[in-house]
Amino acid sequence: MEPVKKGDVLVCSECGVELEVTKNCDCSNCEIVCCGSVMEVKVKSSGGSCC
Numbered sequence: 001m002e003p004v005k006k007g008d009v010l011v012c013s014e015c016g017v018e019l020e021v022t023k024n025c026d027c028s029n030c031e032i033v034c035c036g037s038v039m040e041v042k043v044k045s046s047g048g049s050c051c
Contacts, residue, residue, distance in 0.1 A: 001038060003030045010039040018042065 003025040004010065010019045014035035032039045 001030050001040075003027060004032070004041065009042040011042045012039050013037060 004021045005024050006021055008021040010021065010032055011017070012034035014037055017034055019032070019039065
């Protein structure tokens with residue numbers, strides 16, 4: 001996994017918990033684990049409005 005950046009939101013695919021990163025990570029293999037699985041960066045929405 002690429003290093004996480006400030007503002008990224010990580011989500012657990014098992015329980016759905018979300019974490020917001022408050023400081024950039026500089027390590028080459030950044031893995032944050034929840035429920036035994038590596039959390040993934042949540043896909044950001046396009047910012048559009050439905051109405």
